[in-house]
Amino acid sequence: xxxxxxxxxxxxxxxxxxxxxxxxxxxxxxxxxxxxxxxxxxxxxxxxxxxxxxxxxxxxxxxxxxxxxxxxxxxxxxxxxxxxxxxxxxxxxxxxxxxxxxxxxxxxxxxxxxxxxxxxxxxxxxxxxxxxxxxxxxxxxxxxxxxxxxxxxxxxxxxxxxxxxxxxxxxxxxxxxxxxxxxxxxxxxxxxxxxxxxxxxxxxxxxxxxxxxxxxxxxxxxxxxxxxxxxxxxxxxxxxxxxxxxxxxxxxxxxxxxxxxxxxxxxxxxxxxxxxxxxxxxxxxxxxxxxxxxxxxxxxxxxxxxxxxxxxxxxxxxxxxxxxxxxxxxxxxxxxxxxxxxxxxxxxxxxxxxxxxxxxxxxxxxxxxxxx
Amino acid sequence: xxxxxxxxxxxxxxxxxxxxxxxxxxxxxxxxxxxxxxxxxxxxxxxxxxxxxxxxxxxxxxxxxxxxxxxxxxxxxxxxxxxxxxxxxxxxxxxxxxxxxxxxxxxxxxxxxxxxxxxxxxxxxxxxxxxxxxxxxxxxxxxxxxxxxxxxxxxxxxxxxxxxxxxxxxxxxxxxxxxxxxxxxxxxxxxxxxxxxxxxxxxxxxxxxxxxxxxxxxxxxxxxxxxxxxxxxxxxxxxxxxxxxxxxxxxxxxxxxxxxxxxxxxxxxxxxxxxxxxxxxxxxxxxxxxxxxxxxxxxxxxxxxxxxxxxxxxxxxxxxxxxxxxxxxxxxxxxxxxxxxxxxxxxxxxxxxxxxxxxxxxxxxxxxxxxx
Numbered sequence: 001x002x003x004x005x006x007x008x009x010x011x012x013x014x015x016x017x018x019x020x021x022x023x024x025x026x027x028x029x030x031x032x033x034x035x036x037x038x039x040x041x042x043x044x045x046x047x048x049x050x051x052x053x054x055x056x057x058x059x060x061x062x063x064x065x066x067x068x069x070x071x072x073x074x075x076x077x078x079x080x081x082x083x084x085x086x087x088x089x090x091x092x093x094x095x096x097x098x099x100x101x102x103x104x105x106x107x108x109x110x111x112x113x114x115x116x117x118x119x120x121x122x123x124x125x126x127x128x129x130x131x132x133x134x135x136x137x138x139x140x141x142x143x144x145x146x147x148x149x150x151x152x153x154x155x156x157x158x159x160x161x162x163x164x165x166x167x168x169x170x171x172x173x174x175x176x177x178x179x180x181x182x183x184x185x186x187x188x189x190x191x192x193x194x195x196x197x198x199x200x201x202x203x204x205x206x207x208x209x210x211x212x213x214x215x216x217x218x219x220x221x222x223x224x225x226x227x228x229x230x231x232x233x234x235x236x237x238x239x240x241x242x243x244x245x246x247x248x249x250x251x252x253x254x255x256x257x258x259x260x261x262x263x264x265x266x267x268x269x270x271x272x273x274x275x276x277x278x279x280x281x282x283x284x285x286x287x288x289x290x291x292x293x294x295x296x297x298x299x300x301x302x303x304x305x306x307x308x309x310x311x312x313x314x315x316x317x318x319x320x321x322x323x324x325x326x327x328x329x330x331x332x333x334x335x336x337x338x339x340x341x342x343x344x345x346x347x348x349x350x351x352x353x354x355x356x357x358x359x360x361x362x363x364x365x366x367x368x369x370x371x372x
Numbered sequence: 373x374x375x376x377x378x379x380x381x382x383x384x385x386x387x388x389x390x391x392x393x394x395x396x397x398x399x400x401x402x403x404x405x406x407x408x409x410x411x412x413x414x415x416x417x418x419x420x421x422x423x424x425x426x427x428x429x430x431x432x433x434x435x436x437x438x439x440x441x442x443x444x445x446x447x448x449x450x451x452x453x454x455x456x457x458x459x460x461x462x463x464x465x466x467x468x469x470x471x472x473x474x475x476x477x478x479x480x481x482x483x484x485x486x487x488x489x490x491x492x493x494x495x496x497x498x499x500x501x502x503x504x505x506x507x508x509x510x511x512x513x514x515x516x517x518x519x520x521x522x523x524x525x526x527x528x529x530x531x532x533x534x535x536x537x538x539x540x541x542x543x544x545x546x547x548x549x550x551x552x553x554x555x556x557x558x559x560x561x562x563x564x565x566x567x568x569x570x571x572x573x574x575x576x577x578x579x580x581x582x583x584x585x586x587x588x589x590x591x592x593x594x595x596x597x598x599x600x601x602x603x604x605x606x607x608x609x610x611x612x613x614x615x616x617x618x619x620x621x622x623x624x625x626x627x628x629x630x631x632x633x634x635x636x637x638x639x640x641x642x643x644x645x646x647x648x649x650x651x652x653x654x655x656x657x658x659x660x661x662x663x664x665x666x667x668x669x670x671x672x673x674x675x676x677x678x679x680x681x682x683x684x685x686x687x688x689x690x691x692x693x694x695x696x697x698x699x700x701x702x703x704x705x706x707x708x709x710x711x712x713x714x715x716x717x718x719x720x721x722x723x724x725x726x727x728x729x730x731x732x733x734x735x736x737x738x739x740x741x742x743x744x
Contacts (some may be wrong), residue, residue: 003405004406006405008411008412009412011411011412011610013406014409014410019399020399023395023399026391026398027391034385035386037573038380073446075595075610081594081595108594111590201614203445203575203614219483220483221450221452222449222453222476222480223447223449238383238566239574240573240612241383241574241575242575321406
């Protein structure tokens with residue numbers, strides 16, 4: 001069977017040793033006589049799993065004691081509502097608009113009564129191909145938070161330098177680059193991430209929240225209430241037990257690799273190889289400003305929709321899965337998450353070279369990216 | 373290794389052939405070269421999985437065309453909020469209080485502004501050991517719904533006859549007895565269930581909702597909005613893909629067994645055997661009114677806390693896992709979900725006989741059930 005490389009933006013490729021471990025112990029978890037899927041969430045086995053998952057995440061990200069780690073459901077999308085519900089009632093909430101997911105965060109926040117949503121900066125003027133700068137002087141210091149999307153999965157941009165927000169907490173949707181390179185957790189009030197990119201499976205959301213930001217009064221639903229979830233150590237109701245188990249295994253795998261600094265080095269190498277191939281090509285190009293290029297999600301285009309479509313078709317036939325760009329922007333996108341093997345990058349570059357030679361085309365200026 | 377029987381109330385025992393299938397294809401789903409855990413939720417493979425899961429559930433429960441089937445996250449607990457948010461704004465919502473989960477549904481509904489929550493009937497007067505009758509004449513026919521908990525997981529009661537509610541839609545939390553015995557879906561406006569008992573893994577919630585009850589206007593969050601979830605066929609954001617895959621396998625397994633009528637017969641046999649053993653014992657007793665006894669969750673007690681504790685300890689040592697009653701009621705509880713093997717019931721009864729012989733005790737009237 002031919003090798004398959006999975007460039008999916010999420011759910012995404014998982015580390016092979018993790019999948020093998022899951023397979024190996026699926027019918028009998030640690031001699032319990034039960035599958036991990038069958039364990040009660042109140043059992044000592046599962047208590048160990050969830051506390052190990054938290055411990056490993058704390059170690060990997062150097063999460064200080066005064067931050068809670070929550071394992072929730074509903075994806076980043078549910079956080080778009082939970083954040084303003086819990087943190088911004090009768091206050092101002094700032095958002096930086098850097099793409100599709102920022103826009104959703106903004107439109108969800110606007111649905112919450114008594115929250116004054118303001119867009120602090122936006123890169124929509126140039127199809128989200130860069131990260132806009134923020135003037136700290138424009139930030140009302142009584143605001144509830146400034147929300148950013150550290151990595152824009154669809155557009156392929158990333159925050160390298162975090163904005164200065166004074167005493168206003170910085171809140172980040174880190175779904176697509178958590179654990180890919182170091183961020184100082186102390187610089188954030190809240191970090192949240194859907195797990196299905198660098199943490200593990202779909203159906204799990206990690207929230208890291210500073211103690212003083214946790215709501216003091218009840219919100220409209222226990223499930224949407226950071227305080228209730230924190231007081232119950234993510235066991236207010238039945239959590240997604242298998243997803244947390246898998247996350248624990250992925251975190252262990254990452255620690256064994258050498259943690260975030262080690263994976264960052266590998267991620268930068270994978271991304272550099274691909275960007276170099278794109279930049280040196282006469283056919284492919286990156287629409288993204290160089291300083292703001294993501295190392296996780298790398299969109300590229302030929303400038304010609306038919307050639308893009310031909311490339312995607314031939315690439316898939318050759319075993320490169322999910323290279324097609326998001327339906328909202330078109331072109332191609334290679335998601336190179338932590339578990340994506342470097343061999344897949346080498347093989348993709350080879351394939352791009354061959355395709356370019358066959359097609360004989362060259363870059364055009366007819367850029368349709370995010371403009372279709 | 374000794375045989376383990378898992379009486380967990382959820383996450384619970386899963387069918388062995390399903391677990392074996394998961395294990396077998398975990399590294400390479402249908403020759404895709406990817407694990408099912410790695411599949412994009414927009415891939416044809418996953419589209420097939422989710423549509424098959426829906427199709428099988430529709431067949432098993434005979435769900436009419438004018439009902440939507442949604443695969444959501446957050447458990448029944450999140451439905452406690454979504455229901456009144458979407459269905460009962462500026463209206464009256466009736467609840468029947470039959471135990472811990474009904475109480476939570478009521479208290480969550482009360483948090484939603486502009487919903488008039490009314491308890492229509494309650495069995496709290498007798499520690500929830502029966503299902504209260506409802507006088508249809510007392511139901512305001514303009515109310516949004518009447519909410520019941522068809523099976524009370526902690527207390528061990530079940531609705532056999534559904535209440536008459538006139539034209540007011542009946543809404544049911546069916547988490548712990550969905551697919552265990554037939555219910556006529558047409559008699560309900562909404563049915564919802566956490567998956568981790570009879571459907572599959574934790575982290576998945578099934579909602580079956582009649583078209584005309586789906587909200588027309590936006591609610592406060594896309595993730596909490598039945599209309600948005602229905603319009604997007606449960607793919608508004610990344611769904612819990614693996615949990616849906618596992619649910620599909622469980623539903624296939626149930627169909628191969630002969631569907632709900634076949635499993636009902638088996639469930640009734642398992643329950644009858646255990647109830648007979650309890651009723652004929654001089655040591656054990658059921659606190660539940662005979663007509664309202666659940667066939668899924670069977671609580672029993674000796675009437676003496678120390679003897680209960682001794683039984684639980686010895687039972688666990690003998691391989692009977694999770695027999696301890698819920699911490700809120702004490703005693704013992706055997707959850708006999710669809711996937712629980714009848715051999716486990718025979719072995720438990722044997723064990724109970726031996727224990728009774730050794731202890732030599734007899735039933736007392738010092739009933740502490742739900743009174744501790």
